[in-house]
Amino acid sequence: MAKKASEKAYEILRDEILDWTLAPGTVLGEVEQALRLGVSRTPLREALGRLTADGLLTNDLGRGLVVTALSTKNVEELFELRQALEQQAARLAAKRRDPELFLALRDEFVEMASARMLDESGRQAYYDLVRRFDEAVDQSIRNQYLLGALRNLRIHLSRLRRLAQDNPFRLVESASEHLVIVSAIADGDAELAAHATHIHLYKSLRYALSLAQGDEGSQRDSMQIVG
Amino acid sequence: MAKKASEKAYEILRDEILDWTLAPGTVLGEVEQALRLGVSRTPLREALGRLTADGLLTNDLGRGLVVTALSTKNVEELFELRQALEQQAARLAAKRRDPELFLALRDEFVEMASARMLDESGRQAYYDLVRRFDEAVDQSIRNQYLLGALRNLRIHLSRLRRLAQDNPFRLVESASEHLVIVSAIADGDAELAAHATHIHLYKSLRYALSLAQGDEGSQRDSMQIVG
DNA sequence: TTAGCTTTCTATGTATACACAGGGCTTCAA
């Protein structure tokens, strides 16, 4: 048995919001969703409460709980927070890292920086590597508050995946940017790690916004690509 | 009418945790607290859920919901996050501020930097000024995500007030540090504002830790001063 | 006396019933 109905409801709703099954602006009624997910209102309310705390729902007084939008402006704001958090994370990771761990990751990024991302399996390998790099940073910073802020940030960032489109050129570029970061952390160079992170995020944002720009014609009131 | 019982329960419990009425390590049972606060378990559970999301409670599996500790290590971690968030906030505020607003605040900090903090009313006036300065920054950054992270951070910081002890010398010093920050924001100098914030937080942390140090004898398992 | 099993108790998790408020729709009258 999946222990808790509230947990199940939370995960389903969160995933549906993150993959745009529940589009921004969708109103979530309690009875309606409780019925749909097969749980009673009590655990569902807990799930809705957590999603609201996460910032995925907002309490538009009068309309009920609404899935939050992700406009271009939201993305820019998100990256302003991301710059602050990830630069600090890079600094702390550089100070407190296990050198072996990051040297191993560096070697993997060296491999990746070649043109291996032209096929699906290469891209999957890259995404997996980035995920393991993020986990290594998370472990290294040894700061529960920063870690919590990063986790919450990533919830919102994962809504952007819809936009990513797996452009191989961008991924190769991204790999070489990561290589600078991971090397700096391995070397214990906190300021280099922070600045390399700055660059990487700057370029990521430029890329994301260029996609959103090209997609303006098919927008409704958000960056959603299709509909 | 105080509309919602859950809101009332949340505010009472939050305030009790922040002013150390509920000490770190205290276990909060649902029935027990529902009885004490005169609400039923349903709204109380919502309050406990929010407090857990805030990081004021933790789910120590097996013991139930426990008020989180605030050790010296926690304070250092908190300030590492604070550095990241407030430096970014200072940068953005400098870019987007209403100059008039911050010039007016600067004049008030000039007044304060003299030795007016020797009596209680002077200190209250200073705390009020800092609060208005924080609000001005919050308004100026125009970033909901950063603002949310700052608000959550401040919940934890306010637990440190217990330590503050209103040292007039530190307050005068703090006022002159704020003066640099507010001037930089008024001038639109983002990097100066960030660096001045860095200095201010560095000194604040040093001061807080020196107090905690001096208090080590009366510690239990946290920085609580009395008991 | 001690170890292991069973029982019970207390806690959380869940379901559901009731309360109440706000909005929309219908109806009646001018």
Add this chain to the structure above:
DNA sequence: TTGAAGCCCTGTGTATACATAGAAAGCTAA
């Protein structure tokens, strides 16, 4: 036909009853 008033309906907020799991204590047997 239109405006206003009242009623109903839908949704959230709250209370409470029931289910269940984990821990602690007691009982029995060796």
